[in-house]
Amino acid sequence: MILPALTEATSPFFRPIKYSLFPPLGLATLAAYFGDEDDVTICDEHVETLRLDDEPDLVVIQVYITSARRSYEIADHYRRRGARVALGGLHVTSLPDEAAAHADHIFSGPGEDTWPRFLDDLRRGVPVTRYASRDRTLAALPPIRRDLIKRHLYLVPNSIVVSRGCPHVCDFCYKVAFFQGGKQFYTMEVDRALAEIDRLPGRHLYFLDDHLFGNPNFAAALFDGMTGMGRLWQAAGTVKSVLEQPRVLEKAVRSGLRSLFVGFETVNSANLHDQRKYQNIGRDYAEAVRRLHDLGVMVNGSFVFGMDHDGPDVFDRTVEWAVEHGIETATYHILTPYPDTALYRRMEADTRMLHHEWDLFDTRHVVFKPHRLTAPQLEAGYWRAYRDFYRWGSIWRGASTKPGLRPRLRHLAYAGGWKKFEPLWDLLIRSKQVLHALPVLETILTGFGSRPAIAGTSALRDSKPEALPTLEDRVASA
Ligand code: B12
Numbered sequence: 118m119i120l121p122a123l124t125e126a127t128s129p130f131f132r133p134i135k136y137s138l139f140p141p142l143g144l145a146t147l148a149a150y151f152g153d154e155d156d157v158t159i160c161d162e163h164v165e166t167l168r169l170d171d172e173p174d175l176v177v178i179q180v181y182i183t184s185a186r187r188s189y190e191i192a193d194h195y196r197r198r199g200a201r202v203a204l205g206g207l208h209v210t211s212l213p214d215e216a217a218a219h220a221d222h223i224f225s226g227p228g229e230d231t232w233p234r235f236l237d238d239l240r241r242g243v244p245v246t247r248y249a250s251r252d253r254t255l256a257a258l259p260p261i262r263r264d265l266i267k268r269h270l271y272l273v274p275n276s277i278v279v280s281r282g283c284p285h286v287c288d289f290c291y292k293v294a295f296f297q298g299g300k301q302f303y304t305m306e307v308d309r310a311l312a313e314i315d316r317l318p319g320r321h322l323y324f325l326d327d328h329l330f331g332n333p334n335f336a337a338a339l340f341d342g343m344t345g346m347g348r349l350w351q352a353a354g355t356v357k358s359v360l361e362q363p364r365v366l367e368k369a370v371r372s373g374l375r376s377l378f379v380g381f382e383t384v385n386s387a388n389l390h391d392q393r394k395y396q397n398i399g400r401d402y403a404e405a406v407r408r409l410h411d412l413g414v415m416v417n418g419s420f421v422f423g424m425d426h427d428g429p430d431v432f433d434r435t436v437e438w439a440v441e442h443g444i445e446t447a448t449y450h451i452l453t454p455y456p457d458t459a460l461y462r463r464m465e466a467d468t469r470m471l472h473h474e475w476d477l478f479d480t481r482h483v484v485f486k487p488h489r490l491t492a493p494q495l496e497a498g499y500w501r502a503y504r505d506f507y508r509w510g511s512i513w514r515g516a517s518t519k520p521g522l523r524p525r526l527r528h529l530a531y532a533g534g535w536k537k538f539e540p541l542w543d544l545l546i547r548s549k550q551v552l553h554a555l556p557v558l559e560t561i562l563t564g565f566g567s568r569p570a571i572a573g574t575s576a577l578r579d580s581k582p583e584a585l586p587t588l589e590d591r592v593a594s595a
């Protein structure tokens with residue numbers, strides 16, 4: 118089972134930390150459907166070298182848009198060697214005909230129903246070429262094969278997903294295309310999710326769910342169940358959920374939430390209408406940030422550049438807004454129309470797509486004609502935004518919006534840690550020691566031993582705040 122990497126991640130010169138963050142959870146999920154008699158390995162090309170001289174019976178490849186070219190190369194290679202090749206994942210779902218030219222079997226949508234069906238067909242000698250997911254449920258999900266994951270190669274080996282999809286329908290998102298033909302958003306049962314969490318060693322968790330707060334009842338029950346487990350966790354949520362579900366958010370914090378990835382997407386509200394990002398329209402972004410910060414939750418703000426109302430001033434305005442509001446980390450993207458999304462169809466209809474070189478659909482290159490910017494302006498502005506946001510001056514300014522020494526220190530350490538120490542990350546990755554940095558991340562997330570500011574809030578007045586280790590504890594254990 119292979120997760121191919123886009124070229125940059127395998128460069129001998131530079132290995133950004135972002136490629137050593139998370140293990141291939143999708144493949145480990147599918148691996149759980151093999152039998153005891155099957156000999157299975159997972160290779161993640163982001164963190165290890167792929168051997169191409171073996172002779173497997175079956176090769177399973179997960180294809181993202183940016184790794185499509187590499188995936189097809191690997192698929193063709195193994196087919197020439199006589200192996201049976203199965204391709205699935207987001208890009209295969211968007212462009213099944215393109216993928217079919219390189220595979221014996223292709224799969225669209227999530228694999229929990231199609232994959233066991235295929236394995237069964239294969240054993241009976243009657244596999245077909247195309248499988249499309251219809252039955253969307255996580256009810257009978259077998260335990261993920263985490264034993265196949267080489268934990269030491271990742272900073273965050275404890276990534277987990279307890280839902281699939283998202284209840285919203287933003288035009289630029291992969292989600293509608295990937296989940297078409299069935300449910301667009303569904304969760305595990307709470308008990309099963311808690312059992313999966315329980316299986317994870319250590320303290321730190323990263324929920325990779327698109328929107329962990331998408332079903333408030335599920336989220337509240339999950340966080341209640343996690344309270345007292347002593348976990349420390351990060352996740353993604355929407356502005357809407359932060360503003361409209363204060364109690365769920367407080368429960369999240371009490372159970373260990375310390376940083377949230379929030380899709381602000383744009384500071385130009387007219388863009389939100391165009392992209393059907395209705396859940397963000399008219400929301401007070403500043404209030405959402407304030408709420409999270411008041412609860413001791415750091416914010417990773419996600420912003421997209423190049424929407425039709427963005428002019429040359431958008432980069433400075435976006436960076437300034439994030440710095441001014443003390444956002445700890447920012448992720449910038451260039452708007453990228455993924456095939457089979459509403460945005461892509463609109464761009465194609467208006468003949469605005471510049472090319473279809475999937476390698477460059479990595480949200481760092483301009484692949485369409487922007488409206489109020491030129492393509493070079495958009496690319497340069499994107500890189501400038503990263504530089505400006507992660508200048509020490511901006512980091513200091515962001516940190517100084519925090520009350521007190523510990524939150525300021527936490528801001529400095531977290532923001533500085535990602536972007537200012539890339540050579541150190543590179544060294545850790547090359548020496549296969551990256552997991553050793555996890556205690557440092559945990560220390561920073563705890564705010565150097567500070568407690569979340571929720572003890573006094575009405576919803577939680579009677580509850581005991583979770584005991585967090587002090588800085589000394591963390592340093593000792595590191
Ligand atoms: C974690 C993550 C990463 C991690 C690591 C990826 C990994 N280890 O899997 C890192 C940080 C490296 C990363 C990087 C990037 N990512 Co990313 N990432 C994700 C994220 C948040 C979660 C992936 C995950 O674990 N999902 C949970 C598991 C259970 O689901 P799954 O992987 O999809 O697997 C299921 C199905 O896809 C299917 N399946 C998959 N393969 C196969 C194969 C077969 C045979 C079958 C039957 C089924 C099947 O079955 C699985 C079980 O249901 C997704 C968003 C998302 N919700 O998926 C974005 C996402 C996949 N990333 C995306 C992008 C754009 C990128 C980057 C280009 C971003 C950038 N600007 O740098 C890079 C480049 C990645 C590359 N190598 O090419 C896009 C992909 C768009 C697309 N159409 O391909 C997504 C969807 C984000 C988004 N909303 O746009 N990413």
Ligand code: SF4
Nearest residue numbers: 283285286287290327
């Ligand atoms: S809220 Fe996020 S995950 Fe959900 S559809 Fe919009 S962009 Fe996609």
